[in-house]
Amino acid sequence: MRVGLFVTCVNDTLYPRTGRAVVTLLERLGVRVDFPAEQSCCGQPLFNTGYRHRTEPLLRRYAAAFSDHDYIVTPSGSCAAMVRDNYPRIAAKAAAEGRGGAVPEAVTEAAARTYELTEFLVDVLGVTDVGARYPHTVTYHPTCHGLRVLGLGDRPRRLLEHVEGLELRELPGAEECCGFGGTFAVKNPAVSAAMGADKARAVTATGARTLCTVDNSCLMHLGGILAREGSPVRPVHIAEILAGAEDDPEPPHGTARGGGAR
Amino acid sequence: MTGTYLGMPSFPRAAEASTRDARLRANLRRATGTIRAKRDRAVAELDDWERLRAAGAAVKDRTLRHLDHYLVQLEESVTRAGGTVHWAADAAEANRIVTGLVLATGEREVVKVKSMATQETGLNGALAAAGIRAYETDLAELIVQLGDDLPSHILVPAIHRNRSEIRDIFRSRMADWGLPAPEGLTDSPADLAEAARLHLREKFLRAKVAVSGANFAVAETGTLVVVESEGNGRMCLTLPETLISVVGIEKVVPTWRDLEIFLQLLPRSSTAERMNPYTSMWAGTTDGDGPRAFHLVLLDNGRTDTLADTTGRRALRCIRCSACLNVCPVYERAGGHAYGSPYPGPIGAVLTPQLRGLASPLEESLPFASSLCGACFEACPVAIDIPEILVHLRERVAEGGPVTIRGTRTVIRPAKRHGAERAVMAAAGWALDHPRALRRGQRLLARTRGLHPRRLPGPGRAWSDTRDLPDVPPESFRDWWARTRGGTGRAGGTS
Ligand code: SF4
Numbered sequence: 001m002r003v004g005l006f007v008t009c010v011n012d013t014l015y016p017r018t019g020r021a022v023v024t025l026l027e028r029l030g031v032r033v034d035f036p037a038e039q040s041c042c043g044q045p046l047f048n049t050g051y052r053h054r055t056e057p058l059l060r061r062y063a064a065a066f067s068d069h070d071y072i073v074t075p076s077g078s079c080a081a082m083v084r085d086n087y088p089r090i091a092a093k094a095a096a097e098g099r100g101g102a103v104p105e106a107v108t109e110a111a112a113r114t115y116e117l118t119e120f121l122v123d124v125l126g127v128t129d130v131g132a133r134y135p136h137t138v139t140y141h142p143t144c145h146g147l148r149v150l151g152l153g154d155r156p157r158r159l160l161e162h163v164e165g166l167e168l169r170e171l172p173g174a175e176e177c178c179g180f181g182g183t184f185a186v187k188n189p190a191v192s193a194a195m196g197a198d199k200a201r202a203v204t205a206t207g208a209r210t211l212c213t214v215d216n217s218c219l220m221h222l223g224g225i226l227a228r229e230g231s232p233v234r235p236v237h238i239a240e241i242l243a244g245a246e247d248d249p250e251p252p253h254g255t256a257r258g259g260g261a262r
Numbered sequence: 263m264t265g266t267y268l269g270m271p272s273f274p275r276a277a278e279a280s281t282r283d284a285r286l287r288a289n290l291r292r293a294t295g296t297i298r299a300k301r302d303r304a305v306a307e308l309d310d311w312e313r314l315r316a317a318g319a320a321v322k323d324r325t326l327r328h329l330d331h332y333l334v335q336l337e338e339s340v341t342r343a344g345g346t347v348h349w350a351a352d353a354a355e356a357n358r359i360v361t362g363l364v365l366a367t368g369e370r371e372v373v374k375v376k377s378m379a380t381q382e383t384g385l386n387g388a389l390a391a392a393g394i395r396a397y398e399t400d401l402a403e404l405i406v407q408l409g410d411d412l413p414s415h416i417l418v419p420a421i422h423r424n425r426s427e428i429r430d431i432f433r434s435r436m437a438d439w440g441l442p443a444p445e446g447l448t449d450s451p452a453d454l455a456e457a458a459r460l461h462l463r464e465k466f467l468r469a470k471v472a473v474s475g476a477n478f479a480v481a482e483t484g485t486l487v488v489v490e491s492e493g494n495g496r497m498c499l500t501l502p503e504t505l506i507s508v509v510g511i512e513k514v515v516p517t518w519r520d521l522e523i524f525l526q527l528l529p530r531s532s533t534a535e536r537m538n539p540y541t542s543m544w545a546g547t548t549d550g551d552g553p554r555a556f557h558l559v560l561l562d563n564g565r566t567d568t569l570a571d572t573t574g575r576r577a578l579r580c581i582r583c584s585a586c587l588n589v590c591p592v593y594e595r596a597g598g599h600a601y602g603s604p605y606p607g608p609i610g611a612v613l614t615p616q617l618r619g620l621a622s623p624l625e626e627s628l629p630f631a632s633s634l635c636g637a638c639f640e641a642c643p644v645a646i647d648i649p650e651i652l653v654h655l656r657e658r659v660a661e662g663g664p665v666t667i668r669g670t671r672t673v674i675r676p677a678k679r680h681g682a683e684r685a686v687m688a689a690a691g692w693a694l695d696h697p698r699a700l701r702r703g704q705r706l707l708a709r710t711r712g713l714h715p716r717r718l719p720g721p722g723r724a725w726s727d728t729r730d731l732p733d734v735p736p737e738s739f740r741d742w743w744a745r746t747r748g749g750t751g752r753a754g755g756t757s
Contacts (some may be wrong), residue, residue: 007739009694013704014732016739035743041694046687048634048653050660054691061695148636177591181633188631189724190278194287194595195633196728224729 004069005033006062006114008079009041015216021243022075022117025132028243029125033073038065044082047090049183056094059087063106071124072114075239077146077214080116085149087111116146117239118155118214128158132244135165138236139208141199141222143215144177156214156238163241169206173199180221193225200225203233211235267384267412270602272627277596286597289424294588300534301585301641308530318527319645321520322512322579326569332481332514333560339484343546345556350508352563357388359559360473360506364394367504369470375488375495376400377475378582379508379561381413381604382617385473396473397439397465399494401458408435414598414606416584417532422597425449432457440464462494472498472553476509477581478524479558482517485545486558489528489538499542505553510561512578524581527643531583564617570666573654577612579644586638586648592631601628608638612651619667620659626677629655660684697740704738711736 003026007019026033039062043055062083066072074080088111091104121127140160146152160168179185179195200222203211211226211233213219223235270276280286305311325332337347350356356379364372372389374380374396386396386407398407405420406413409431413419420428429449436443441461447453474495478487486507488495499505515521529538547556569575587593587607598606602624603614611632615625629652638648657663660683662676676684693699711734717726725731737745 009700012739013707014734016735016737016742019739020742035739035747037740037744038697040697040700043691043694046691046694048656049683049687050629050653050656050658051684051687051691052653052657053661054687057691057695144633144635144637148640175637177633177635177637179591179633181635184630184633186722186724188274188277188592189727190274190281191592191595191631192633193728194281195591220732221729224725224731227730228728 001031001071002069003031003033003071003073003120004066005035006039006042006066006072006074006079006083007035008074008076010217010220011075014220015237018075018216018237018239021237021239022073025130025239025243026073029121029127029130031125034069036065036069042079042082044079044086045182047082047086048181052090052093055090056099059091059094059107060103062087063103063110066110066113067106069113071120072110073117073120074114075117075214075237076216077116077143077150077152078217080114080119081145081149083111083114116150116152116214118152118159119150121159121242122155129162130159130242132162132242133164134210134241134244136210137167137169137206137208138210138212138241139169139171139203139206139233140174140238141171141178141203141211141213141218142174143213143218146214147175152214156212159238159242160212166241167208169208171206172202178218178222180218182217185221192221196221196225200229200231204229204231209233210241212238212241214238267602267604270624272623273596273600273602273631274627276600276602277631280597280600281595283597285424286422287595289422290594290597293418293421294594297534297588301531301588304530304534304536307536308526314523314527315643315645317523318581318643319579321515321523322644323576325514325516325520326512326575326578329511329514329569332516333511335481335516336479336484336514337560339481340546340556340558341484343484344548345484345546345558348557348559350559350561350563353383353561356383356508356559356561356563357385360385360508361388361392361394363504363506363557364389364471364473365392367471369394369504371395371397371465371469372471372473372506373397373399373465373469373498373502374403375472375474375498376403376419376490377473377508378416378604379475379510380473382510382563383508383561385508397462397469399462399465399498400490401455401492401494404458404462405431408432408439412599413604415587416582416605416607416609418584422599425451425454428454432461436461466494466497466501469498469502471504471506472502474499474505474507476507476513477528478521479509479514480516480518480521481514483545485518485543487521488540488542489525490540490542491533491535491538493540496540496542499544500552502553504555504557506557506559508559508561510563511565512580528581528583531581531585531641531643564619566669567619567666568613568616570671571616574612574616574651576646577609577616577648577651579646580609580613581644582609583643585641585643586646589637589641590632591635591637592633596631601631608632608648608652609646612646612648612655615655619665620674620677623679626659626679629653629659660687701738701740704740707734708736708738 043058088108091107178199179192185192219235402420415421432443476486529535593607601610611628
């Protein structure tokens with residue numbers, strides 16, 4: 001089984017810890033991970049801002065970088081959603097508009113092999129107990145694209161519930177958007193900030209010390225607000241919790257328990 | 263006189279003020295939160311909801327594809343039943359037709375059934391200019407009218423008002439429009455409803471002309487359908503001698519069998535009821551019963567142009583239930599007025615720029631008034647993928663492209679104010695497709711991490727005014743991988 005890690009540009013540049021956690025986690029589960037260096041950004045910021053044509057080279061790049069992997073795994077709900085939901089549409093439109101040649105098939109086919117991390121763990125590997133330990137209180141925010149486009153359902157929760165020492169706190173209004181929305185945060189700063197502030201308040205009120213999601217872009221927005229407000233809650237990507245992230249110098253991360261593959 | 267939408271600021275500018283209005287935020291949060299929970303329960307009762315949605319979407323799509331056919335059929339059916347059909351290409355023509363019809367009756371006042379189409383055309387203003395007074399009879403529309411206000415919600419136009427504000431409006435303004443508010447009016451719902459009832463009753467009994475919209479128009483029989491909760495619409499539809507209905511051309515449904523689907527979808531989605539209290543249906547005129555003259559004004563006003571766009575046209579499925587508004591986190595914070603149109607919320611963000619075209623900075627800003635969270639799509643009873651249409655329209659703003667304006671296919675240029683953004687996106691697109699350059703950028707960012715400010719200048723302020731910036735790590739994932747895994751990467755290796 002050849003597994004390619006699509007780390008995403010945000011994680012690559014700002015949250016390499018998340019990428020390292022995915023590698024640690026998958027290797028602990030007996031999966032050999034490959035990182036094709038030709039990979040880049042999924043193109044979501046360009047696409048969602050209205051620059052569909054500019055995303056086309058990135059589609060081709062993605063399909064080429066991951067052409068010989070059985071599975072493409074990414075620790076980002078919204079990037080997985082971009083690839084799975086929008087790549088086939090963009091490729092089809094490019095073909096209809098006379099660009100792209102044979103690429104639509106390659107892109108659509110690569111999109112179908114793409115999995116968000118928790119999907120890959122639960123659906124492909126068939127595990128919900130990944131042998132992690134994280135002795136902290138955690139509240140989980142289901143990000144919009146994970147929830148509504150990918151339909152992740154309770155997969156992330158099931159994984160978290162099996163983490164040793166982890167105490168899950170219910171987040172009221174969990175399904176409401178945090179207000180990030182990519183360039184929305186910059187184009188509509190007042191509404192984005194109002195949504196983020198409401199979400200941050202709900203998060204802090206749970207009393208949990210960790211806010212967990214499947215997406216670092218939402219965490220960057222919420223973490224930025226929480227930090228500005230002096231909230232004690234720390235944003236942590238689910239991969240880092242599931243990895244136990246023992247290579248991480250910064251607390252409060254758990255450690256791997258057992259660590260055998262299953 | 264009600265307000266006007268002319269010259270409204272762009273969405274972000276309007277929202278900057280409205281998001282700071284604590285009372286507005288509280289009113290909206292309470293109102294939408296309540297209806298949201300009720301809708302969830304009403305929808306959960308039906309185990310075939312998803313199939314109903316799909317059926318509703320399919321019927322609308324088919325009807326829209328053959329709209330020319332069904333509209334002609336509707337005209338024949340209505341005419342056969344004793345009504346008169348008028349065609350209005352735009353708002354001005356619709357207003358002209360209605361004004362002329364009212365003046366011809368010799369009357370100088372009309373009662374109105376709540377109608378989105380006449381809000382869209384600004385009919386009340388046109389009537390006032392011709393010396394005709396239009397009385398809104400829907401409770402929430404009445405509140406808006408008395409308050410010289412604009413509607414902010416499709417179903418509950420005065421959703422931005424709370425009870426004590428409504429009492430104050432009744433007390434200070436009812437006397438100007440007819441029967442004054444009773445002495446000692448309180449803000450209890452029963453008292454407010456009674457005051458409105460007394461105020462309106464006088465008008466129902468006097469009015470000789472009524473103006474309405476319609477939720478549906480059944481082509482096979484020429485039947486118009488108005489769905490409502492209060493019964494005030496029923497009064498207007500039955501008591502006056504002349505009834506004029508202004509209806510968007512996308513409201514046609516082919517048959518009664520099709521109608522049945524929507525009579526299940528609409529009440530559950532809009533008021534969270536299994537069935538709405540009043541469903542009025544009429545075809546033409548009937549001797550000795552109801553209005554003696556019936557006029558149907560079929561309104562285009564940008565709909566045919568919208569129909570020409572195969573992605574954008576799905577917005578014409580809309581049955582105006584307002585479920586998408588009630589679940590929208592952006593609507594809840596910004597309020598309906600920020601959308602600068604009688605159609606606020608997610609549906610307004612896709613409908614207004616299409617019906618009006620990208621006419622001003624407001625219309626250009628509407629497709630961006632969404633975080634693309636998808637809650638609207640999930641709630642929509644006719645499964646309109648609003649996020650997909652939003653992104654489609656963003657492309658029209660950012661890159662230009664083919665559109666239809668008044669029936670003529672043309673290619674529009676990218677919006678003016680997007681020049682700088684276009685340059686940034688072009689540069690980003692290039693860099694992202696050249697990992698070497700990207701990697702150099704990452705390393706530069708990492709090397710200068712000690713110098714990064716906590717707050718950004720210029721456009722970056724939009725981010726850093728309310729949020730801390732993330733710390734830049736000393737080493738990118740790429741570099742870590744190359745260092746620890748022996749540089750198995752190919753492109754993007756050392757630079
Ligand atoms: S778009 Fe859908 S949810 Fe929104 S008002 Fe129209 S029918 Fe209702």
